[in-house]
Amino acid sequence: MVICSRAILPAIPLCKDRSCNLLPLIANNYAMNTSTHTPRTIRFKADERNIFLHILTACNLSCKHCYINKEQHGSRQLERQEIVRWLRLFADSKKTSNVIFLGGEPTLHPDLAASIILAKELGFQTTVDSNGYLFHDLLEKVTPAQLDFLSFSLDGPDAIINDPIRGTGVFATCTSNICRAIAKGFSVSVIYTVSRKNIAHLHRMGELLESLGVKKFFIQVLGLRGKSAASDSEATSRVSRSEWLATVPAVAADIARRGVHVTYPKVFLEEGEPFECAGNVAENYFVFPNGRVYQCPLCEDYPLHNYEIGEGGLIATEGLREKNFFGLNIDEGCVMNKLLQPDTIEYDDAGRARYRISCCLLKQEVG
Ligand code: SF4
Ligand code: SF4
Numbered sequence: 001m002v003i004c005s006r007a008i009l010p011a012i013p014l015c016k017d018r019s020c021n022l023l024p025l026i027a028n029n030y031a032m033n034t035s036t037h038t039p040r041t042i043r044f045k046a047d048e049r050n051i052f053l054h055i056l057t058a059c060n061l062s063c064k065h066c067y068i069n070k071e072q073h074g075s076r077q078l079e080r081q082e083i084v085r086w087l088r089l090f091a092d093s094k095k096t097s098n099v100i101f102l103g104g105e106p107t108l109h110p111d112l113a114a115s116i117i118l119a120k121e122l123g124f125q126t127t128v129d130s131n132g133y134l135f136h137d138l139l140e141k142v143t144p145a146q147l148d149f150l151s152f153s154l155d156g157p158d159a160i161i162n163d164p165i166r167g168t169g170v171f172a173t174c175t176s177n178i179c180r181a182i183a184k185g186f187s188v189s190v191i192y193t194v195s196r197k198n199i200a201h202l203h204r205m206g207e208l209l210e211s212l213g214v215k216k217f218f219i220q221v222l223g224l225r226g227k228s229a230a231s232d233s234e235a236t237s238r239v240s241r242s243e244w245l246a247t248v249p250a251v252a253a254d255i256a257r258r259g260v261h262v263t264y265p266k267v268f269l270e271e272g273e274p275f276e277c278a279g280n281v282a283e284n285y286f287v288f289p290n291g292r293v294y295q296c297p298l299c300e301d302y303p304l305h306n307y308e309i310g311e312g313g314l315i316a317t318e319g320l321r322e323k324n325f326f327g328l329n330i331d332e333g334c335v336m337n338k339l340l341q342p343d344t345i346e347y348d349d350a351g352r353a354r355y356r357i358s359c360c361l362l363k364q365e366v367g
Helices: 029-033 080-090 112-121 135-141 159-166 170-183 199-212 241-256 335-340
Strands: 040-042 048-054 096-102 125-130 149-153 188-194 216-221 261-265 283-287 292-294 307-310 313-316 363-366
Touching: 048 080, 080 096, 080 112, 080 283, 096 112, 112 125, 112 135, 135 170, 149 170, 159 170, 170 188, 170 199, 188 199, 199 216, 199 241, 216 241, 241 261, 241 363
Parallel strands: 048 096, 048 283, 096 125, 125 149, 149 188, 188 216, 216 261
Antiparallel strands: 040 363, 261 363, 283 292, 292 307, 307 313
């Protein structure tokens, strides 16, 4: 078993079985080495189906920016037979299909391992997004051949930054389990949600990822959902456009230079770049344990879901729904962003939008 050591730098866990070559942390050094890593936009793929399957909404943590909304999505845990039925509902052997097991904390579900194995048998590429606690001995119950990707959420390069956001002791537990998962051969990634609380420390993640041996890194933007949507929330510390653009692309390029594949949201479209709403051109289903199925994550705090899962399968809902917004064409880009987060858009003196907001599902990749 791999044990993480803190002997060299107290704030950074090191896997003992890796030869680590840590340099001192140098703030803002990322701007020096960005020239060879140009980001690419990951276009939506019509022949790909992504199922974001929330198998429960319970969690052992209470993160400041938690997006879970029990009022809208309930507090129940899916029964094993429901997971089987729902996976079969979305399985399509003619498409590249991905299932991402989510919560709450999905590893709290005692049937997660069995669900991953079944999903694999049905032809899905499988992913679990975990807060790092890996309950129910997940790593002992599935193999890297059955679980294609295991993602861990970390919101800081050390406990001093991460734990005030995610909880006391979370950094140590999460990084220790990252080491265990890598040692067992799992393909591990880390997800970092950027806010005012941690954007200044994003550049330090490269050092940490390298020391842990993590090869994939996802940067997320703090969403306006769940707790983050509360106006008095500490987590309402979304970064501005200028902060995002001044930091994220350059840091991503620098982390990529270390051999890590980095993905981050596009957020702001460039001049002349086409706008596409994923609801029109991609197949994404955000499935919740109360049976609601959304196609747009920005709609998740509202009863706007396009589908519901009932006894008869996937049923299209009626009335005002997400799909009614997908076809609207506005200068600002994403309609739901304009409705829910109008303060993210700037206008010139003539009232024209200075830039367009991309679909929140559009990503950039580098590395
Ligand atoms: S953000 Fe994730 S890990 Fe944190 S409390 Fe919410 S569900 Fe749990
Ligand atoms: S975020 Fe905007 S562009 Fe993307 S699916 Fe939702 S409504 Fe469409």
